[in-house]
Amino acid sequence: MDKTSAYQGLFFGALYTLAVGLKHAPILMIESAKQNAWHSYILGVVIVIPALWLMHRLMKKHQDKNIYELLSDSSPIAGRIIILLFSLYFLLINAHDIRFFINLINILFLPRTPMAVLGGVIIFVAICIAREGKETLTRMAQIFLFPFGILVLFLPFTLATQIELQNLTPVFEGLIPYLQSGYYAFGTMGELIILPLLFSNRSVPLKYTIFAILLGALLLAVMLFSSISVFGPNLTSTFFDPAYMVIRQIRITDFLDRSDLIIAAFWIPVIMVKIAGSLYIVVYGLSFLHSKIDPKAMYTPTGMFSVVCGFWFFLNTNQLIDFNRIKPIINVVISLLLPLLIYLIIKSKALFGAKAKH
Amino acid sequence: CWDRTEINDIAFVVSSAIDKKKDQYRVAMQIPLVGQLGGQTGGGGGTAGSKTWYVDSASGTTIREANNKLQTSLSRTINTSHRRTVIIGEDMARDGVAPVFDILTRNPQNRLTALILVSRGEARDILNTDVQLEQFPAEMIRELAIIATSRPVFLSRFMSDLVEIGSDPYAPVISASKTKPGGKGKSNLKIDGLAIFKKDRLMDIFKDEHMTAALMLLNQARQPEFIVDLPNQMGQASIQLQKSNASFHAAEKNGKLSMTIEIRAKGIIMENQSTYETRENDQYYIIQKALNRTIKKDVISTVHRLQKLKADPAGFQDRTIRSTATTKNLLKKEWEEVYKDMEVHVVPIVTIEQGGVLYKTISH
Secondary structure (H helix, E strand, O other): OOOOOHHHHHHHHHHHHHHHHOOOHHHHHHHHHHHHHHHOHHHHHHHHHHHHHHHHHHHOOOOOOOHHHHHHHHOHHHHHHHHHHHHHHHHHHHHHHHHHHHHHHHHHOOOOOOHHHHHHHHHHHHHHHHHOOHHHHHHHHHHHHHHHHHHHHHHHHHOOOOOOHHHHOOOOOOHHHHHHHHHHHHHHHHHHHHHHHHOOOOOOOHHHHHHHHHHHHHHHHHHHHHHHHHHOHHHHOOOOOHHHHHHOOOOOEOOEOOHHHHHHHHHHHHHHHHHHHHHHHHHHHHHHHOOOOOHHHHHHHHHHHHHHHHHHHOOOHHHHHHHHHHHHHHHHHHHHHHHHHHHHHHHHHHHHHHHHHO | OOOOOOHHHEEEOOEEEEEEEOOEEEEEEEEEOHHHOOOOOOOOOOOOOOOOEEEEEEEEOOHHHHHHHHHHOOOOEEEOOOOOEEEEOHHHHHHOOHHHHHHHHHOOOOOOOOEEEEEOOOHHHHHOOOOOOOOOHHHHHHHHHHHHOOOOOEHHHHHHHHHOOOOOOEEEEEEEEEOOOOOOOOEEEEEEEEEEEEOOEEEEEEOHHHHHHHHHHOOOOOOOEEEEEOHHHOOEEEEEEEEEEEEEEEEEEOOEEEEEEEEEEEEEEEEEOOOOOOOOHHHHHHHHHHHHHHHHHHHHHHHHHHHHHOOOOOOHHHHHHHOOOOOHHHHHOOHHHHHHOOEEEEEEEEEEEEEOEOOOOOOO
């Protein structure tokens, strides 16, 4: 039984969607829904909630087991195949996030440091965190999301003099672009399926999982609201990193205009926790595939493989953004169809198992 | 290890000036000489001479090429992360400023909170002007740019106006001047108008009452002042508006766009050179009416001038697109045609709240 509290699970879930979600998906969302992109996160949330509800319904009978444990108990073969699919999904997400993080550091802070060195340092830290287990992960999420989340929530106030509310109108201009933006938002929000895979219903109940997705969506929406209202939708979508650009606009006084470094200092650990979380779930999933797999021995090779995949799958920054175009399609399978399949497998096993007993 | 740089190996650029000469961009940079900034006991840091700042320029077919040429003559690495102002030369502004924005945005060192200004004449000359009140010209330029408008015109604001449909950019104009102490004057800098752009091209520079009215239309006027000619040739009064707000209502009348501009403000009598008695209510209201008339006249004439230039910094097109009182037929027409025929109605609702600490007018 893990010792994760519901609040820690909530913070981990919100962090998982926010950390990287604020970077590339918003560009595509603004290209579609322009000034309305910031509230189209609602669509992403609405699509994911039924899948989360379905997972928690399954876990209700076995309060101390997460979905991976339920799957391996009820259907060793089909369950392992599904766990493998989830592991591949989170490996892909991790490869993207590591490559994104390397690029972020390379572009903004250390342009001359070799990318391989950056990748090595990042994955070393991620391995160290992941090896400590999910309690450490969720505690780190609680520590680091709190200040970062507060800073994000205060963003509209610190940018008040530059915000042009006119940039956010007209509201609801067209249904199709809005749906398209919601589709990209789903690409980010769908990642929250990680919560029921890792945590039992007793440690993180459905209510807290829904709070996690709502908190993540709120913080993402505030970030995007700030970007669009300060720059306008067209200019925002020209930036590679709208979130960082808007943070750089903060000017508290004439001589206190470098607050971006403080915010970046809070953001970087948040990304680190997400990468470690993805690494943890990949290894956790692998440990279900064969009884002889020792998770402790798997973190380093899996981590190194994630870095290699990061360079292998994403050749340049354009491909990092383009990944967000196909991610919603992947999420349809991973975050919607697989939960439905898991539900059917476990329910049918339970039904047939009960009949066989009779 | 790879990105380690010593602080005394960096040249912090505080201001850049960009001009265009035929097909060449000329970039000038101002770098403060840190060793000279600490007063008489200063020094060190590898700087020499009496000036507290250093300006150099170079030309190239692209702005980056000019920057690279500048770097070859500097023993320190150029760093633009502390740049506060960017000045565009008048000729370059008339030619189009769009090429500047790629490099100003692409390099992550650059900040979009740098202030943009247009210079009368060459921008490089502005950086070379000795100023009297600040330690180096860039600081004077920055302060002037901030007080020129109520919300500073950052690169981000300028670019947003440039990229978004429905409004054109604007920027304060700076020029070199001379102080007049009686005797030999010294060089100085001053805000010398408001640059009005159509897309990325400078169309005109507004000064005096047109500058004030344009800033009011942009909701960018910082305590604008009006010198009002009072009726019956009774003299003049200076009235400062504490805060003004222009709101717009676009409607369609007989197939033409009709723009109603409502200006709300509260004023203070700063100086009364007339024989009107501010203590008497009826005379007080005469001054208030005259002020409203002056504002209306100035705003109408400014809008007409903008219409002639086909420039739309106030965002009339944006208001029209967002208006519910216009038909699709009007929106389908070419904006320039619609704008040219636009009817303007100005409704000033300006009240004079107080007259300072004088209760009565001091009689002449």
